[in-house]
Amino acid sequence: MDRHAWPQLRVADWQDTRDTLHMWTQIIGKIRLAHAPLVNHWWQVTLYVTPRGLTTSAIPYGAGAFDIEFDFAEHRLTMRASDGGAREFELEPMPVSEFYARTLRALDELGIETRIQGHPNEVDPALPFAEDDQHASYDAESAHLFWRQLLQAARVMGEFRSRFVGKVSPVHLFWGAMDLACTRFSGRDAPEHPGGAPNCGDWVMVEGYSRELSSCGFWPGGGEEGAFYAYAYPEPEGFAERPAGPPGAYYSPENGQFLLPYEAVRKAPDPDRVLLEFLQATYEAAADLAHWDRPALEADPARWAHRTHEGI
Known part of the structure; x- marks a missing residue:
């Protein structure tokens, strides 16, 4: 077993990035929640580990589907639709409010109408995504190490x-x-x-x-x-x-x-x-x-x- 496969990442060294990324994953997860039919215990809302990062897997939309993936190798958010459309933008330091706006705008450009609950769950305080300028950190190396932990x-x-x-x-x-x-x-x-x-x-x-x-x-x-x-x-x-x-x-x-x-x-x-x-x-x-x-x-x-x- 290669012990180096298990990366070292101190929570204290990436807490700001972790908290920002947490809000970003909530936004993407809520998009899946908005379109996927209920599966017992909310299994339809989760994200999955991939060889590049985290994905929604295929989300049904109309007669087709789309997916969204956090790529922690090249640090991009990618959105792909079954009609061939695609959008992406770079993962970099930005407020949650900007990530929220860019994500919804990209979906709109793909013709995927989406409305989600505009604030996070299971955190306190729950700042509305559109107003959250406090969480704005993204350290690419830390995000990559977190993905390797996952x-x-x-x-x-x-x-x-x-x-x-x-x-x-x-x-x-x-x-x-x-x-x-x-x-x-x-x-x-x-x-x-x-x-x-x-x-x-x-x-x-x-x-x-x-x-x-x-x-x-x-x-x-x-x-x-x-x-x-x-x-x-x-x-x-x-x-x-x-x-x-x-x-x-x-x-x-x-x-x-x-x-x-x-x-x-x-x-x-x-x-x-x-x-x-x-x-x-x-x-x-x-x-x-x-x-x-x-x-x-x-x-x-x-x-x-x-x-x-x-x-x-």
């Missing part, structure tokens, strides 16, 4: 996801908190979530947490270089006391979840193994204590490896 996190979380054959989400980025997440479900209903996220209707959380789950992810906060997290909803009795896997992992009562600092993974001789150990241990804590039917929900992703010589 690339590694998504790769290992994807391997972890492959072990589960029950209902499981994609590995996707929720722009509300700007965290990369993957969620497993037991198949049972969950009690109604109380909500409480800032500037976000409680009904949003009711949909998101309508089924019993075990979730994990990566957030660019919560540690010197960000943190991996894992939680259960509803949280079963004894969950916080269960071992969290590798050294450095712990349960945070303040956050109501297990945390593993990104730097503990990055510095490990085998980062993949350490992260997988954390993901597996915290999942088992949720599944065992809540009495999930694990034999029915899990499978070996290498179960057909002995037949690969025959081809597919």
Whole structure:
């Protein structure tokens, strides 16, 4: 394993860029929300890690589709429509208000009529995008390093996801908190979530947490270089006391979840193994204590490896 594949990026060194990029991803995510049909737990609004950055994937529009991608290799925002139209502009230091105006103008030029809620969610204060001149930073190197963090996190979380054959989400980025997440479900209903996220209707959380789950992810906060997290909803009795896997992992009562600092993974001789150990241990804590039917929900992703010589 190439340890250098896991980049170092101190939160304190890129906080202004992170906060600006957070608002930019909210704008792009809300555009997908405006056009995509509802999928359970709001899976239709998320962004996905690509070999270049983050994408909406194909968004339906009329009889066609379009997509939007943050390219953190060449630092451009690209918009492509299925009728062949395309627009792009450079990612550089600019206020959220300017990014908002340029994005909507580009969509208008492509003939894609779009109206979105004009302020962010899950942050406080929630400055209207059109008035937000406070968030205006963009350090290209930091954005590139963040994408590389996401690339590694998504790769290992994807391997972890492959072990589960029950209902499981994609590995996707929720722009509300700007965290990369993957969620497993037991198949049972969950009690109604109380909500409480800032500037976000409680009904949003009711949909998101309508089924019993075990979730994990990566957030660019919560540690010197960000943190991996894992939680259960509803949280079963004894969950916080269960071992969290590798050294450095712990349960945070303040956050109501297990945390593993990104730097503990990055510095490990085998980062993949350490992260997988954390993901597996915290999942088992949720599944065992809540009495999930694990034999029915899990499978070996290498179960057909002995037949690969025959081809597919």
